[in-house]
Amino acid sequence: MDVFGVDIGGSGIKGAPVDVARGELTEERFKVLTPQPATPDAVADAVAEVLANFGWSGRPVGVTFPGVVVGGTTRTAANVAKDWVGVDAAGLLGERLSCPVTVLNDADAAGLAEVRHGAARGRDGTVILLTFGTGIGSALFTDGRLVPNTELGHLELHGHDAETRASTRAKDEEGLNWTHWARRVQRYLTHVEMLFSPDLFVIGGGVSRKADKFLPLIEGVSAEIVPARLQNNAGIVGAAMAAVAAGPAPAAAA
Numbered sequence: 001m002d003v004f005g006v007d008i009g010g011s012g013i014k015g016a017p018v019d020v021a022r023g024e025l026t027e028e029r030f031k032v033l034t035p036q037p038a039t040p041d042a043v044a045d046a047v048a049e050v051l052a053n054f055g056w057s058g059r060p061v062g063v064t065f066p067g068v069v070v071g072g073t074t075r076t077a078a079n080v081a082k083d084w085v086g087v088d089a090a091g092l093l094g095e096r097l098s099c100p101v102t103v104l105n106d107a108d109a110a111g112l113a114e115v116r117h118g119a120a121r122g123r124d125g126t127v128i129l130l131t132f133g134t135g136i137g138s139a140l141f142t143d144g145r146l147v148p149n150t151e152l153g154h155l156e157l158h159g160h161d162a163e164t165r166a167s168t169r170a171k172d173e174e175g176l177n178w179t180h181w182a183r184r185v186q187r188y189l190t191h192v193e194m195l196f197s198p199d200l201f202v203i204g205g206g207v208s209r210k211a212d213k214f215l216p217l218i219e220g221v222s223a224e225i226v227p228a229r230l231q232n233n234a235g236i237v238g239a240a241m242a243a244v245a246a247g248p249a250p251a252a253a254a
């Protein structure tokens with residue numbers, strides 16, 4: 001069954017139809033730049049442009065958002081326009097796209113995809129996926145079940161919001177080399193491990209493609225640490241999975 005997945009990020013908005021059972025995109029994804037400022041209306045227009053590229057209408061769409069999302073309402077906006085706080089994002093996008101829309105946190109979506117189809121497939125116990133990018137996103141699973149909106153990227157570490165020190169944005173902005181940045185990631189993982197004692201960490205975000213450059217440098221963490229497998233498509237796949245989980249199957253709804 002194909003459902004459309006959209007991943008809203010700080011720099012790009014990308015989407016594609018997804019074969020949810022296989023966890024794969026059925027067409028090459030299409031990306032537009034995130035409008036600046038990334039206000040709700042401007043982002044809704046950009047998402048509409050992505051869907052229009054595939055002639056997608058009337059059928060379910062899952063959308064990720066880089067902040068807390070409860071019942072379709074966006075509650076925080078660390079790296080997008082603050083106007084998103086308190087917006088009924090599912091309602092706004094549903095109206096703009098004329099499709100049933102499910103909205104969820106971006107890291108939660110990536111986690112759903114990795115647990116079902118990727119690096120955490122078949123893993124019970126406590127699994128934590130962390131996405132390293134503009135911010136740090138988190139998805140916490142116990143025996144395959146998601147605890148949504150954990151926001152572990154904002155844990156306080158040595159007096160700082162952790163994502164301002166250990167995100168890849170911090171790496172880029174401060175010009176850190178892999179060794180220096182890996183040390184920060186190690187401190188962060190050690191802290192998260194102290195709080196949750198996970199069995200497995202999955203490291204996601206664009207940087208997971210370069211896992212060989214920094215994962216071997218990380219020491220002193222007891223949990224297994226593996227790179228995400230769906231990499232840049234995890235958000236799109238997870239968004240589509242959430243849309244399926246949220247509503248009647250498209251066939252039944254028709």
Ligand code: BGC
Pocket residue numbers: 065066067068076078079105106107108131134135136137138151153163
């Ligand atoms: C946000 C999270 C998001 C993460 C990755 C953080 O700043 O608070 O909700 O998952 O960035 O985009």
